Amino acid sequence: MKYLKMPESDVYYNLALEEYLFDHYKDEDLLLLWKNHDSIVVGKYQNVYQEVNIKQVEESGIPVARRNTGGGTVFHDKGNLNYSFITDHDPKTFSDYEPFVEPVIRALGSLGVSAEKRNKSDIAIQGKKISGNAQTIKGGRILHHGTLLFDADLESLGDALRPGSGVFSSKAVESIRSQVTNIKDYLREATIDQLETCLLKAYFGDEKPQPLALSDAELEEVSLLREAKYITWEWNYGRSPEFSFQKTGWAGGSKVAVELHVKKGLIAACGICCDEDLEQKIDSQCAQRLLVGIPYSYTAVYEFFSQTMRRDLAAALTDCFF
Numbered sequence: 001m002k003y004l005k006m007p008e009s010d011v012y013y014n015l016a017l018e019e020y021l022f023d024h025y026k027d028e029d030l031l032l033l034w035k036n037h038d039s040i041v042v043g044k045y046q047n048v049y050q051e052v053n054i055k056q057v058e059e060s061g062i063p064v065a066r067r068n069t070g071g072g073t074v075f076h077d078k079g080n081l082n083y084s085f086i087t088d089h090d091p092k093t094f095s096d097y098e099p100f101v102e103p104v105i106r107a108l109g110s111l112g113v114s115a116e117k118r119n120k121s122d123i124a125i126q127g128k129k130i131s132g133n134a135q136t137i138k139g140g141r142i143l144h145h146g147t148l149l150f151d152a153d154l155e156s157l158g159d160a161l162r163p164g165s166g167v168f169s170s171k172a173v174e175s176i177r178s179q180v181t182n183i184k185d186y187l188r189e190a191t192i193d194q195l196e197t198c199l200l201k202a203y204f205g206d207e208k209p210q211p212l213a214l215s216d217a218e219l220e221e222v223s224l225l226r227e228a229k230y231i232t233w234e235w236n237y238g239r240s241p242e243f244s245f246q247k248t249g250w251a252g253g254s255k256v257a258v259e260l261h262v263k264k265g266l267i268a269a270c271g272i273c274c275d276e277d278l279e280q281k282i283d284s285q286c287a288q289r290l291l292v293g294i295p296y297s298y299t300a301v302y303e304f305f306s307q308t309m310r311r312d313l314a315a316a317l318t319d320c321f322f
């Protein structure tokens with residue numbers, strides 16, 4: 001049994017490292033502990049557009065990353081500790097979260113915090129969620145990972161998980177939104193480092209945890225995986241299951257109704273309906289045609305409209321698309 005405190009804070013790198021270890025370390029049980037800079041992590045089968053506030057994440061530059069496990073969307077920052085268990089998978093315990101969640105609850109208990117497992121995959125304190133968990137199984141091995149909200153900035157990151165007001169229709173997995181809280185609020189005094197130490201103790205018991213060291217060649221492979229998969233728009237946005245979107249909004253004093261069909265993150269069909277005044281300024285027939293094929297991104301749609309109209313009108317119209 002070995003452990004690794006992942007040294008980087010880049011969400012794309014850390015997801016690549018986790019996948020690399022899951023795929024290549026077949027004979028060892030591993031515990032990884034890791035934190036990311038502000039970021040949003042969506043589940044493998046989710047529609048990112050349905051889960052995050054696209055305008056906000058594009059404007060603020062918060063990275064959005066798709067992971068390799070199912071489940072919903074969570075936010076990460078330096079106050080959120082992630083753990084990953086990589087071990088053999090016992091087919092009798094398919095989708096059993098208990099053996100992985102139990103040491104985490106014990107670690108919290110050793111700090112004096114009483115937490116409990118809730119539903120299939122959450123850990124909560126007094127009914128408020130502090131941890132979300134997800135799993136994937138491959139070749140007789142299991143990767144189980146989870147979050148721990150220690151002292152995360154719940155408010156500002158929570159905003160990024162509130163999409164605009166349009167109506168989506170898709171087969172994507174939807175997040176189960178919960179009230180969240182920080183573990184720190186239930187402690188008189190403790191740091192996130194102490195929480196890490198308690199987790200190692202709960203998992204390894206009296207056995208001395210052995211640190212895992214990766215070679216330069218392995219680290220190079222991780223960087224390549226980050227570039228080839230985790231950082232790409234095709235993986236993070238383009239993997240969203242196809243969906244339809246409808247929204248009614250206002251631009252230049254006119255009511256606008258937008259209908260979109262999006263496939264692989266690209267606009268595949270577009271309908272814009274507005275009254276005569278606005279129609280003269282935007283030529284909706286032409287816009288509908290030209291928008292097909294462009295990435296469904298706030299920046300791309302805004303740039304499209306701002307080529308032919310005033311910036312404030314372009315911004316208002318773009319708002320009707322998200």
Ligand SMILES: Nc1ncnc2c1ncn2[C@@H]1O[C@H](COP(=O)(O)OC(=O)CCCC[C@@H]2CCSS2)[C@@H](O)[C@H]1O
Nearest residue numbers: 071072074075130131132133145146147175176177178
């Ligand atoms: N960091 C964090 N921890 C716990 N709960 C969170 C967090 N961020 C948001 N939320 C709440 O969970 C729901 C989504 O819950 P839902 O149950 O839909 O999804 C999950 O929990 C997925 C957990 C994935 C864990 C991985 C481990 C390493 S990489 S990410 C969201 O709407 C918020 O209400």
